[in-house]
Amino acid sequence: MTNIICLLYVGWVTNYIASVYVRGQEPAPDKKLEEDKGDTLKIIERLDHLENVIKQHIQEEDVVLNRLAEVVMGIPAAEAQCQKQTGLQAVGAVQDRPPTQRPLIPLPTGSVGLRAVMESSVEARIQAVENTRIHTVDDIIEASLIKLGVRALFTQEESHSLALSIPEYAQEKIEGEWKDIFPGVNNSSSNKSAIARYSSTRILLLCANSCDVDVMNIISEAPAKPEEAEAEPFTDSSLFAHWGQELSPEGRRVALKQFQYYGYNAYLSDRLPLDRPLPDLRPSGCRNLSFPDSLPEVSIVFIFVNEALSVLLRSIHSAIERTPPHLLKEIILVDDYSSNAFVDSRPESRKPNDAYEYHQQTQLMSCQAFALSESVGEKAIKVPLNYLSSSVFGPDFRDTLLEELKEKLTEYVDKVNGQKPGFIKVVRHSKQEGLIRSRVSGWRAATAPVVALFDAHVEFNVGWAEPVLTRIKENRKRIISPSFDNIKYDNFEIEEYPLAAQGFDWELWCRYLNPPKAWWKLENSTAPIRSPALIGCFIVDRQYFQEIGLLDEGMEVYGGENVELGIRVWQCGGSVEVLPCSRIAHIERAHKPYTEDLTAHVRRNALRVAEVWMDEFKSHVYMAWNIPQEDSGIDIGDITARKALRKQLQCKTFRWYLVSVYPEMRMYSDIIAYGVLQNSLKTDLCLDQGPETENVPIVYICHGMTPQNVYYTSSQQIHVGILSPTVDDDDNRCLVDVNSRPRLIECSYAKAKRMKLHWQFSQGGPIQNRKSKRCLELQENNEAEFGFQLVLQRCSGQHWSITNVLRSLAS
Known part of the structure; x- marks a missing residue:
């Protein structure tokens, strides 16, 4: 247990695509093409309809691509219509060329060219258009793609291989972190390419990287045999080790793409009830405890960025259902600028290498396309590669992040507030502030005497609130952490974790600890556990939190603030406890799809903690990170105010903390x-x-x-x-x-x-x-x-x- 590295709350920065509601695939009606119409005429009729939709869509919303999905174009009439819609010139004559030789409509000037070869017959493509319409798309999606001047080509009954030219920095990730993004990838170091197979009922994705990223060409190769396309190695993903064997290949593809976003099974989450029961994992003695009738109210704060909406709503719902109504004053949702990396209609605010920077942040390749429209103008659309490829895998991806976490979440909030006005508050940041400042934002919006700061991927268990509020009522200088259980990332089953304290190593990464010997001697499993630090989710008296200095807002993004708070509270006269009778289930992700590598932030923040609070033991932090103590080259910011706070609060030394609170910590003064x-x-x-x-x-x-x-x-x-x-x-x-x-x-x-x-x-x-x-x-x-x-x-x-x-x- 002590070797588990505890990163319980870092999973909040993810890219959410999936819809919250369970959607069954609508059965396809038995349509037949009209035999008496020529191919070109039939397509022109469809495109004329789409043109009308485009005009209506532009009038109603000045946005580009709320959703992306499938559309098939590629016969002469389609090329002509694209040219008409976008004002682009096709290369050469198209009417008299066979399908395999027709040129593509180029993307607008400045984007990377795309090339593809059509292998199917006109009849097969027409049938594919019909199948696509039936299964996955609506007119607005198709119209949006036409506005982009982007076409997708595929056959009805055969599958293609995509040949992707992978940038050098991505090579080492192909067999590792990106295995789930590219199922069936075969990496070749000689030509730095990867092959991924997709089924015939999905488009061959066409997109381009920005100018500062190595060119990605997507080419349609010779069709593979149908039986080869069926044998996609989804079993390579840990997602399917204990779940999903009964899913169709299509369903598994959808689940796999969502899993790559969040590090947990959003596909399954969307199909679970929001009010699902949880096993009562409290020690048996907790059920016999009694609590005061008069307890302080609590404000529960959830912090999120691009969280799966079903996961967020289940967090909210479980908080409402399992907190006594007279104790829960309000719920506050802090949206730390969700979906900011996906769509930006102000191209002048983007730098040329933003797509590369976004890759660096998300550890995913990103693509850039340009939309041209007389009414809309040029707008840059930033979409990660796996978002584009995910968005064509079925109806579960029909809603974008922007819709889910703004429109649908607003609908939910309005519905709840209609019954209890002002009960849920939403705080939306105009830029991404990071977890540390987001929590302070939530605290500032709270009005109850007690504030609970949580991740947005948790589920509350029965009776969690009363033990916490009782301990804080007895002593307002206590900061409380619940005991955590695990929501398994793959099947969402609840896994009981042993009771543990919370500490850290010398790099200041948080970790679980065995409860101290004094706790074991009590032989009372309901007794509070002394904890040297905090994992991240905690409950605190609102006024005391301000008196003690909130969180250090001079820290960046994430990391070390939970350790710093625990050290500061103990050294300055307070205490930190973990309560066995208050249990919260938390999703621990399989992988961490963060906006960027967090190591640099954690290291910087750790040095900041060391310089303010750790006295002569600050050398241990420098040694653990292998950083010189003099002229480290790392700017930790201005710590004058934090040192003044320590002096003002008359805090004890770090040596006292190690001896009295964290004697388990090894010292390396030699x-x-x-x-x-x-x-x-x-x-x-x-x-x-x-x-x-x-x-x-x-x-x-x-x-x-x-x-x-x-x-x-x-x-x-x-x-x-x-x-x-x-x-x-x-x-x-x-x-x-x-x-x-x-x-x-x-x-x-x-x-x-x-x-x-x-x-x-x-x-x-x-x-x-x-x-x-x-x-x-x-x-x-x-x-x-x-x-x-x-x-x-x-x-x-x-x-x-x-x-x-x-x-x-x-x-």
């Missing part, structure tokens, strides 16, 4: 040097812990991350790898001479067995074992990955240097 170790023979290689499952150190290209962290102690031990955070975790691993071979052994074990774990080392000198007198050196080896291996041998004069020296290394 470390005198840290960083990466480099040898003079090959300075681009660093000492590395090697594969975690082995105990053999290696040399590897220097990258400075955790596997290459080295710590040299005043007792002449060399620790390699992560600094063990608590006494309940596995011990640090020490470099040991084992029968003339370098090995990594747990330090406590090596010490108990009197192994050779002490090394003489001075900066720029050899590393020599005190007992064996052998030196750690590099030896050429053609079979080794980088041509060198680590050996212990008679000293030959090789020298080592370490990045950061705190005190003299003189032997």
